Amino acid sequence: MIEVKNLTKTYGGNARGITDISFNVNKGEILGFLGPNGAGKTTTMRILTCFMPATSGTVNVAGFDVFEDSLQVRSRIGYLPETVPLYTDMQVPVYLRFVAGLKGVPWKEIKNRVAEVMEQVALTHMAHKFIGELSKGYRQRVGLAQALINDPEVLILDEPTIGLDPKQIIEIRSLIKGLAGARTIILSSHILPEVSMLCQRVVIIDEGKVKAVDTPDNLTSQLTKSNRVVARIAGKQADVQDGLRKIRGVKRVDCLSPAESGAGTSKYTIEFEMDSQSSNLVARLAGERQWDLYELTPMKMSLEDIFIRIVTEEEIKQ
Amino acid sequence: MRNFIFILTKEIRSYFYSPVAFVVITIFSVLIGYYFYNIFAAFSTISFQAQTDPMVASQYGVLNVTEFVIRPFFGVVSIVMLIMLPMLTMRSFAEEKKTGTIELLLTYPVKDLELVLGKFAGCMGIFAIMLSLSVPCLLLVAFFGDPEWGVIVTGYGGLFLMGGAFISLGLFMSSLTENQIIAAVLSFASLMVLYMVGSSSGFVGEKMGQFLEYVSILSHFETFARGVLDTSDITYYLLFAVFFLFLSMHSLESKRWRA
Ligand SMILES: Nc1ncnc2c1ncn2[C@@H]1O[C@H](COP(=O)(O)OP(=O)(O)OP(=O)(O)O)[C@@H](O)[C@H]1O
Ligand SMILES: [Mg+2]
Numbered sequence: 001m002i003e004v005k006n007l008t009k010t011y012g013g014n015a016r017g018i019t020d021i022s023f024n025v026n027k028g029e030i031l032g033f034l035g036p037n038g039a040g041k042t043t044t045m046r047i048l049t050c051f052m053p054a055t056s057g058t059v060n061v062a063g064f065d066v067f068e069d070s071l072q073v074r075s076r077i078g079y080l081p082e083t084v085p086l087y088t089d090m091q092v093p094v095y096l097r098f099v100a101g102l103k104g105v106p107w108k109e110i111k112n113r114v115a116e117v118m119e120q121v122a123l124t125h126m127a128h129k130f131i132g133e134l135s136k137g138y139r140q141r142v143g144l145a146q147a148l149i150n151d152p153e154v155l156i157l158d159e160p161t162i163g164l165d166p167k168q169i170i171e172i173r174s175l176i177k178g179l180a181g182a183r184t185i186i187l188s189s190h191i192l193p194e195v196s197m198l199c200q201r202v203v204i205i206d207e208g209k210v211k212a213v214d215t216p217d218n219l220t221s222q223l224t225k226s227n228r229v230v231a232r233i234a235g236k237q238a239d240v241q242d243g244l245r246k247i248r249g250v251k252r253v254d255c256l257s258p259a260e261s262g263a264g265t266s267k268y269t270i271e272f273e274m275d276s277q278s279s280n281l282v283a284r285l286a287g288e289r290q291w292d293l294y295e296l297t298p299m300k301m302s303l304e305d306i307f308i309r310i311v312t313e314e315e316i317k318q
Numbered sequence: 319m320r321n322f323i324f325i326l327t328k329e330i331r332s333y334f335y336s337p338v339a340f341v342v343i344t345i346f347s348v349l350i351g352y353y354f355y356n357i358f359a360a361f362s363t364i365s366f367q368a369q370t371d372p373m374v375a376s377q378y379g380v381l382n383v384t385e386f387v388i389r390p391f392f393g394v395v396s397i398v399m400l401i402m403l404p405m406l407t408m409r410s411f412a413e414e415k416k417t418g419t420i421e422l423l424l425t426y427p428v429k430d431l432e433l434v435l436g437k438f439a440g441c442m443g444i445f446a447i448m449l450s451l452s453v454p455c456l457l458l459v460a461f462f463g464d465p466e467w468g469v470i471v472t473g474y475g476g477l478f479l480m481g482g483a484f485i486s487l488g489l490f491m492s493s494l495t496e497n498q499i500i501a502a503v504l505s506f507a508s509l510m511v512l513y514m515v516g517s518s519s520g521f522v523g524e525k526m527g528q529f530l531e532y533v534s535i536l537s538h539f540e541t542f543a544r545g546v547l548d549t550s551d552i553t554y555y556l557l558f559a560v561f562f563l564f565l566s567m568h569s570l571e572s573k574r575w576r577a
Contacts, residue, residue: 049425053574075427085418089335101324102426
């Protein structure tokens with residue numbers, strides 16, 4: 001449904017937006033776009049929605065190129081920008097009728113459609129208010145309503161739950177979940193549990209580059225495993241290194257900081273082919289050979305670093 | 319067409335939701351009304367004196383209400399337009415950029431042309447309301463005197479065309495920046511330049527002089543104020559408007575060009 005190929009955007013000067021981003025979204029899928037601040041989520045979404053052009057690369061939405069067939073693409077998407085820019089001097093239904101008109105809802109259906117969408121996002125009791133009088137959460141709903149008004153095939157939601165209270169977060173999440181199926185949805189977030197709850201697949205993006213694309217389950221398991229281990233062991237360096245190399249599945253062993261004296265400790269990195277039980281095997285060997293084991297840590301991968309940055313933010317938030 | 323209508327209604331609506339339209343229209347009417355009062359009072363005093371005093375009568379010749387009131391009145395309306403219309407157009411694109419609403423607007427399936435024309439028509443609508451408020455002044459003239467209706471009709475036609483030119487230029491300036499003040503100052507300054515170039519036509523050589531005379535935005539109004547419809551003047555204002563609408567469209571489109 002959506003094909004993003006080698007997308008690059010550089011802002012004026014040397015400001016880096018995104019570099020060489022590629023991914024696909026299948027029809028009916030919810031894709032999560034996960035990354036810390038400044039990763040390039042908004043930049044990517046703005047290109048997908050034809051708001052701004054890419055420096056290079058192509059995006060194809062429902063068979064149309066965003067650059068060549070912008071109007072076709074635009075009539076098939078609903079977009080909720082991060083800042084939810086709305087006309088604060090309009091009343092909610094007046095605004096929604098305006099958007100419905102521009103998005104090609106037939107004249108006769110506009111009134112019904114507006115009522116329907118307001119019902120859907122639980123806005124009906126705010127019908128008499130001006131948008132400027134609404135709280136952040138309700139503005140978010142108006143934003144969502146305008147994205148949904150023409151019942152688009154593709155929804156692009158930039159941080160749809162940011163700034164909402166926990167109750168509203170749950171409501172909006174279940175609303176999004178309810179929209180899935182018929183529609184293809186891309187949503188960005190820095191909240192890991194949100195993405196793993198809603199999305200079938202996740203794109204992790206950091207510093208303008210795609211770091212991983214996978215299902216939430218696979219990502220989680222991939223992240224908790226690690227195929228490199230750091231160990232600090234007392235003993236003769238050559239013996240220890242030799243012993244470690246003989247463990248099943250070990251690819252290489254490096255000595256990071258050789259011991260100063262013969263009886264001191266040395267630090268080793270041990271790289272395993274298979275990731276299962278790696279720390280376990282080192283510990284068992286140390287036991288067998290009666291080496292003193294001072295430290296045994298699975299080494300973090302860069303992906304995990306990114307994740308930690310994202311997850312840390314989540315913990316601060318809640 | 320459909321999108322054009324939706325944008326037009328939204329524009330008119332938002333002018334009236336904000337105080338902009340009321341302020342601009344009120345100030346316009348007050349200025350015009352004040353000037354009209356002065357000139358009409360002066361005219362009646364002189365006519366009254368001329369009736370009783372043959373000296374005064376010979377000094378002014380035949381007193382003609384069209385010559386003495388209506389033509390200067392149109393002249394002043396055009397100056398007030400030059401000052402007030404930039405304040406009407408300054409917000410059209412600049413405000414959408416500042417508040418970010420342009421991000422949604424440009425992702426709707428609307429052609430840039432429809433957007434520009436919708437905004438243009440919105441301003442023209444407000445301007446038409448503004449202009450129509452000056453009609454009572456002329457009805458007053460018609461009640462007391464016998465003006466040339468032809469001059470009034472061509473005069474209003476000319477004002478409307480000239481307003482279209484001012485508005486299209488203002489829209490373009492507004493599409494260049496997200497700052498409304500800058501948009502207003504830019505439009506006002508360019509209109510002033512186009513207004514003043516005519517006066518330097520006398521000393522820059524014949525060819526250049528003719529060119530400046532042609533470019534000068536107010537000089538084309540003179541024929542309308544004399545009750546004459548000159549196609550070259552009509553063409554000037556139409557071309558002017560089309561040119562700046564075209565530039566505004568490109569200024570919007572340029573956002574979609576690859577860097
Ligand atoms: N208009 C702009 N001009 C220059 N640089 C920009 C502009 N917009 C974004 N950037 C840069 O592009 C990079 C990606 O920004 P982007 O807004 O896409 O991040 P994001 O993933 O949406 O972040 P956040 O989680 O904070 O919303 C950042 O380094 C940012 O500074
Ligand atoms: Mg963002």
